[in-house]
Amino acid sequence: MMRRQDVGWWLLILPAFLLMTAFYVAPIAQVLAISFTEPTPGLGNYERLFTNESVQRVIITTLRICVITTTISLLLGYVLSYRIALASPAAQRWWILAVLVPLWISVLVRAFAWVTLLRRQGLVNETLMSTGLITEPLQLVWNEFGIVVGMVHYMVPYAVLPMLASMREIDPRLLAAARGLGAGRITIFAKIFLPLSLPGLLAAGVLVFIFTLGFYITPALLGGGKTLMVAEWIGLQILDLLRWGLGTMMATVLVVAILVTLAIFSRLVDMKRVFGGGGA
Amino acid sequence: MMSHQPGLFARGSAWVVALYLLLPISIILPVSMTDQRFLSLPREALSLQHYVTVFGSPEWLASIWQSFQIAVVSTAIAVVAGTLCAIGCWRLASRATNLVRALMLLPIIIPSIVYAVGLYRYFAGLDLLDRFMGVVLAHGVTGIPYVVITVSTALAAFDPRLEQAARGMGASLMQTLRWVILPRITPGILSGAIFAFIHSWDELVIVLFIASRDVFTLPRRIWDGINENLDPAMAAVAVLLVVFTTGLLLLDLALRRRRAE
Amino acid sequence: MSAAGHSLALRGLSKRYGSFTAVADVSLDVGQGEFLTLLGPSGSGKTTILMCIAGFVAPSEGAILLDGQDITPLPPERRDFGMVFQGYALFPHMTVAENVAFPLRVRKMGTAEREAKVRAALDLVQLSAFGERLPRQLSGGQQQRVALARALVFEPALLLLDEPLSALDKKLRAELQDELKALHRRIGRTFVNVTHDQEEALSLSDRVAILNHGKLIQQGAPAELYEAPRTRFVADFLGKSNFLAGTVQEVFAGGFAIGAGATRVVTASAELPPLGSQALLSLRPEKMALLAEGETAENTVTGSIASWSYLGAGYALNVATPDFGTLRITLPSWNAPIAPREGLPVRLGWSATASVPVLDDEP
Numbered sequence: 063m064m065r066r067q068d069v070g071w072w073l074l075i076l077p078a079f080l081l082m083t084a085f086y087v088a089p090i091a092q093v094l095a096i097s098f099t100e101p102t103p104g105l106g107n108y109e110r111l112f113t114n115e116s117v118q119r120v121i122i123t124t125l126r127i128c129v130i131t132t133t134i135s136l137l138l139g140y141v142l143s144y145r146i147a148l149a150s151p152a153a154q155r156w157w158i159l160a161v162l163v164p165l166w167i168s169v170l171v172r173a174f175a176w177v178t179l180l181r182r183q184g185l186v187n188e189t190l191m192s193t194g195l196i197t198e199p200l201q202l203v204w205n206e207f208g209i210v211v212g213m214v215h216y217m218v219p220y221a222v223l224p225m226l227a228s229m230r231e232i233d234p235r236l237l238a239a240a241r242g243l244g245a246g247r248i249t250i251f252a253k254i255f256l257p258l259s260l261p262g263l264l265a266a267g268v269l270v271f272i273f274t275l276g277f278y279i280t281p282a283l284l285g286g287g288k289t290l291m292v293a294e295w296i297g298l299q300i301l302d303l304l305r306w307g308l309g310t311m312m313a314t315v316l317v318v319a320i321l322v323t324l325a326i327f328s329r330l331v332d333m334k335r336v337f338g339g340g341g342a
Numbered sequence: 343m344m345s346h347q348p349g350l351f352a353r354g355s356a357w358v359v360a361l362y363l364l365l366p367i368s369i370i371l372p373v374s375m376t377d378q379r380f381l382s383l384p385r386e387a388l389s390l391q392h393y394v395t396v397f398g399s400p401e402w403l404a405s406i407w408q409s410f411q412i413a414v415v416s417t418a419i420a421v422v423a424g425t426l427c428a429i430g431c432w433r434l435a436s437r438a439t440n441l442v443r444a445l446m447l448l449p450i451i452i453p454s455i456v457y458a459v460g461l462y463r464y465f466a467g468l469d470l471l472d473r474f475m476g477v478v479l480a481h482g483v484t485g486i487p488y489v490v491i492t493v494s495t496a497l498a499a500f501d502p503r504l505e506q507a508a509r510g511m512g513a514s515l516m517q518t519l520r521w522v523i524l525p526r527i528t529p530g531i532l533s534g535a536i537f538a539f540i541h542s543w544d545e546l547v548i549v550l551f552i553a554s555r556d557v558f559t560l561p562r563r564i565w566d567g568i569n570e571n572l573d574p575a576m577a578a579v580a581v582l583l584v585v586f587t588t589g590l591l592l593l594d595l596a597l598r599r600r601r602a603e
Numbered sequence: 604m605s606a607a608g609h610s611l612a613l614r615g616l617s618k619r620y621g622s623f624t625a626v627a628d629v630s631l632d633v634g635q636g637e638f639l640t641l642l643g644p645s646g647s648g649k650t651t652i653l654m655c656i657a658g659f660v661a662p663s664e665g666a667i668l669l670d671g672q673d674i675t676p677l678p679p680e681r682r683d684f685g686m687v688f689q690g691y692a693l694f695p696h697m698t699v700a701e702n703v704a705f706p707l708r709v710r711k712m713g714t715a716e717r718e719a720k721v722r723a724a725l726d727l728v729q730l731s732a733f734g735e736r737l738p739r740q741l742s743g744g745q746q747q748r749v750a751l752a753r754a755l756v757f758e759p760a761l762l763l764l765d766e767p768l769s770a771l772d773k774k775l776r777a778e779l780q781d782e783l784k785a786l787h788r789r790i791g792r793t794f795v796n797v798t799h800d801q802e803e804a805l806s807l808s809d810r811v812a813i814l815n816h817g818k819l820i821q822q823g824a825p826a827e828l829y830e831a832p833r834t835r836f837v838a839d840f841l842g843k844s845n846f847l848a849g850t851v852q853e854v855f856a857g858g859f860a861i862g863a864g865a866t867r868v869v870t871a872s873a874e875l876p877p878l879g880s881q882a883l884l885s886l887r888p889e890k891m892a893l894l895a896e897g898e899t900a901e902n903t904v905t906g907s908i909a910s911w912s913y914l915g916a917g918y919a920l921n922v923a924t925p926d927f928g929t930l931r932i933t934l935p936s937w938n939a940p941i942a943p944r945e946g947l948p949v950r951l952g953w954s955a956t957a958s959v960p961v962l963d964d965e966p
Contacts, residue, residue: 067661067678070515071430075442078427078486081419082445085483089460090452096463138359145356148348157360159595164363166537167587168544170564171580175366177568178373178381178577185369185383218363247349276453278547283568293455300459301551313456320451503692506659509679510686511706511757521705525696 090317097310107311117312124292127206127281128274131213135270136263138214139221143262144255146222147229158226165219173283176212177203180284204286212284213274220273221266228262229255268327272320292316367584374577381572392578402563402579409560412477413542419482420538424489425531429523431490432497433505443494449484454547457484462551472556477549481542488541489534496530529597536594540587608636608793609670609760611656616665618651618817625651627817628665633795633810638787640796642804643814644840650765652814653797657763658682669760680709685754686763690770691746693738699749700725700734706757724756727786744775751783755790764796768803780806801841805829813837820964834964838885845930847884847958851876858955864926868902870958883963888919888933890957893940893949900952906930911943918943922951 097107110117146157164172179185180202187199202208232255240250278293285291290298292312299309348356376382377389396402427446431439449457461480462471470476500523508518524531546561553562560579567576611633618626626648633639641649654660656667658679666675674682685706693702703724707717725731728748738746747767754762767783768776784807787794798804804811805825812822813836821833832838835846847868849861858871861882868884876882894900906924918934920943932951934940941947 068434071433074426074430075434075439078423078446078490079442081423081479081483082448082486085479086449086457087445089464090448090457091460092464093456093460138362141352141355142359144352145348159591160360160364162591162595163588164367166540166591167367168561168564168580168583170544170546170561170568171370171583172367174564174568174576174580175370177572179366179369181572183381185373188382215363215366218359272451276455278453278455279565283565293453296455296459297550300462306463309459313459317452317456320453324451501690501692503688503690504694506657506679507686507688507692507694508705508709510657510659510682510684511709511753512680512683513705513709514680517709521708522694 093310093313094317096306097314100307100310107307110308110311111315117308120290120292120295120312121315123206123289124275127209127213127289127291128271130210131217131274132267132271134210134214135217135221136267139218139225139266139270140259140263142218143222143225143229143259146226147232161219161222164215165223169216169279170283172215173212173280176208176215176284180208180211203284204288206285206289208284208286209281209289209291212280213277216277216280217270217274221270224265224269225259225262228265229259232258264327264330268323272323275320276316370577370580370584374574374581376574376577378574381574381577392574393582395575396578396582399575402560402575405558405560405563408474408557409543412474412481412557412559413539415478416481416485416542417535417539419478420485420489421531421535423482424486424534424538425493425527427486428490428493428497429519429527432494432500433502443490446490447487450487454484454545458548458551461548465552471552472554474557476552477557477559480548480552481545484545484548485538485541488537489531492534492537493527493530496527496533500526529600532597533594536590540590544583544587608634608791610635611761611793611795612668612671613652613656614666614668616652616655616667617663618648618655618660619663624817626655626662629814629817629819630665631812631819631822633793636791636793638784638794638796638807638809640798640804640808640811641814642798642801642811642840644799646816647814648817649797649799649814651817653763653765653795656761656795657684657686683757683759684761684763685757685759687747687750687754687765687767689766691738691750693746693749693753695738697737698734699730699736699738699741702738702749703734703753703756705753710757720756724752727755727790728752743771744779747771747779748782751786755792760793762792762794764794766798767796769798769800776800776803783807805841813840815840831959832885832961834962835883835885836964838959838961839965843888843931845886845888845927846961847886847927848963849882849884849926851878851880851882854878859960866904866924866926868904868958869955870960871956872960874960876960881963883961884958885961886930886953886958888931891930891932891951891953893932893934894952895940898952901955902958903950903952904930905948905950908943908945908947908949910945920949922949924951 098104142157142161146154146161149157177184181187182199182201184202186202187196190196191199236254236258237250240254245253276293277291278297281289281291282294282297285294293316296309296312296316299305299312372383373381374392375388375390376384376392377387378385424446427442431443465471465476470479504522504526505518508522513521544561546565549557549559549562550565553559560583564576564579567573567579613629613631616626616629617624629648629652641652643649651660655662658677662675666673668674694705697705700721703721704717707720712720721734722731725734728751730745730748730752733741733745738749741749747770750767768779771779780803796807808825810822811825811828813820813828815836821828821837828837829841832841832844838844838846847861847863849863849868851859852862852867853860854875857873858869859875859882860867860869861884862868870884892900894903904924904927906922909921909923909929911918911920913936914933915936917936918939920932920934921929922932923929930951941949
């Protein structure tokens with residue numbers, strides 16, 4: 063119900079709402095529509111999910127890389143968050159900067175840095191060869207390994223933020239009290255810290271997983287066109303093969319997969335943890 | 343002090359992770375100053391020749407300038423629309439506004455590739471492909487969530503009675519906005535502006551689909567560079583970008599600290 | 604400032620949130636220049652009523668009249684009411700003078716006139732020297748006075764106060780109560796105050812309206828409410844009270860008697876209940892006396908001291924009685940007739956007018 067004195071406030075919402083509807087929701091709705099209408103109306107494109115081997119392969123590759131990336135990112139992110147949460151306020155500021163700077167640095171720059179390091183004539187291979195550890199350069203990039211290294215690098219900061227937020231809510235007196243009661247470091251961690259930080263861990267998992275699912279730039283640059291993930295595959299269908307139906311079908315599947323993941327976990331996790339204070 | 347401290351193993355591994363995050367980014371600094379003509383560490387001496395190349399290149403400069411213009415205009419769109427929307431949602435705080443706020447977060451949730459594909463088709467119909475205005479609109483709309491989040495966070499700390507007090511004393515909505523609400527949430531708006539700016543400045547996926555020749559942003563040029571010729575000038579551009587982004591972030595942190603005081 | 608008091612009337616005011624009723628059919632009149640306090644525990648609906656008057660909450664039913672004019676549909680900014688918010692709601696980014704000038708600025712008043720009015724308002728609350736400070740540089744009491752100046756500077760028809768003193772410590776609260784009362788006398792405006800603090804309500808107001816569960820229970824002058832509470836809730840909420848329950852045994856002109864066990868208690872009352880019905884009497888602890896040997900009173904009860912405490916100005920004794928449970932009695936300590944000690948047998952006495960029949964509205 064809309065009261066008369068609220069009209070002014072609704073007017074404030076209007077510009078963003080119109081912009082978002084006209085220039086965000088509409089194009090995306092069009093993607094969904096095309097997946098059912100081109101090249102012929104019907105569910106033909108979706109049949110490919112069950113019949114086309116290349117479609118299935120790209121989905122399986124994507125899921126595999128996502129699971130690996132999420133697991134490693136959570137592990138590394140947890141270690142980092144744990145250290146930050148227990149640091150002194152002054153030290154925390156530096157640690158957080160160490161997380162935020164990579165978070166906001168262009169993903170292109172980071173992919174470029176990894177290429178510089180990992181390619182055949184890259185710094186890692188050159189160093190290893192000059193020390194005589196290897197004689198042939200290792201294949202470190204333009205394969206799945208390269209993708210995972212680059213994606214984990216991108217995702218660790220996203221994993222840290224929700225985990226750190228939930229760890230900061232843990233009352234430090236609880237840890238002191240447990241110690242006073244005779245618990246050792248490992249017991250304190252396993253019985254108190256870990257269970258209390260679990261909501262943040264879960265939120266971080268959801269966030270990293272859905273971000274990884276639709277990732278384009280890092281897999282495209284570090285996968286070298288050989289290992290295709292969903293996003294790059296969609297781009298290929300549309301830009302190079304002009305198969306709009308297939309591309310938009312996969313895009314729809316991607317959006318549905320993300321929304322379903324969110325819906326499932328929104329019962330378990332407070333979505334504010336995932337998307338910050340203004341979350342839904 | 344009884345404060346709990348992580349063990350040696352935990353401390354050590356945290357350092358390793360931090361190095362994993364920071365080292366690859368910092369490696370581009372020496373690479374950009376190499377005296378060689380290909381991507382490598384400096385051999386004989388440090389050299390600024392690749393920076394000279396970048397600043398002497400009309401293509402790089404044009405892309406930087408174009409990216410900057412797009413980022414400024416799209417940030418303005420995102421800040422105005424996002425701030426007003428966050429204020430409206432905050433004040434009305436109903437089930438409907440929760441939905442509106444969820445809608446505003448979509449651009450963060452839905453992968454850019456999906457949006458880019460949709461926009462490619464959508465803008466073709468509106469004759470906005472490869473247009474400054476098209477990229478500005480796309481970046482502006484996708485920048486809204488950053489502003490909505492930071493402004494909502496700032497508003498969460500805002501005492502709603504101040505708004506009531508102003509209205510009770512006879513202030514109109516516009517007067518309340520101008521004199522009471524906006525001055526109190528300026529730091530949140532600035533944070534949002536910074537993030538919306540970085541978002542547009544770094545955005546590549548959308549640009550790959552909706553721009554080709556006339557609009558050729560900095561990320562687009564870097565993308566081509568990485569795919570085609572990996573030369574040390576790329577490293578110089580990367581360093582410039584890192585410095586620029588870090589500067590903006592430090593500015594944001596300074597603003598937040600001032601707000602906390 | 605002119606003594607331009609306005610009158611306010613609430614007619615059948617109700618506010619429901621879904622199935623929850625915050626305010627139920629409240630009708631109330633506030634006379635010109637009157638100081639009315641809405642008193643009740645938290646959740647009694649008193650703040651909702653004030654927010655309806657201010658215009659921040661739209662009532663589900665009923666009307667709000669200012670000098671007979673219906674103002675119910677007006678938005679808050681068109682009502683011209685001054686309001687002191689709980690916690691004051693001073694704008695933290697404006698100086699004291701800017702805060703006080705705010706209502707004038709939104710009315711687009713000229714600079715010279717504005718400055719003169721701000722100066723006068725700050726004088727009124729004795730803060731002339733603090734105009735350039737920021738609110739956070741002031742003490743709680745000073746902030747409260749800025750809030751008052753800001754609410755009064757535009758000569759509002761009505762001043763609304765939402766728990767104006769609750770953020771202050773006890774001593775300062777007493778001081779500001781006196782100031783607020785003096786201010787009300789001086790400017791002669793109509794004040795509507797909301798509080799959960801019964802002492803504040805009694806000392807400040809011309810009239811008090813007591814609310815519970817969204818309903819108006821009783822209204823009247825403070826002394827009237829204290830001396831003649833109509834219900835158990837009112838007697839219990841305003842000050843402390845003992846309650847004596849029994850069966851009506853005798854009815855006579857101007858009163859009746861109840862019996863419980865072997866004890867009989869008489870009371871003065873205009874309304875007379877039927878014989879044999881259940882009745883409840885309220886009896887204030889300070890209205891009883893300890894009787895010496897041979898001394899008599901209209902009502903007497905014997906018992907022994909179960910526990911006692913020393914409160915400075917007086918003693919509080921809990922006396923166990925056979926028929927009324929434990930009764931609380933307070934004695935001035937400076938001329939207490941006995942030295943209290945646990946187990947000491949005592950005889951309590953009080954007059955018929957001290958025990959007031961009340962409606963048992965709370966089990």
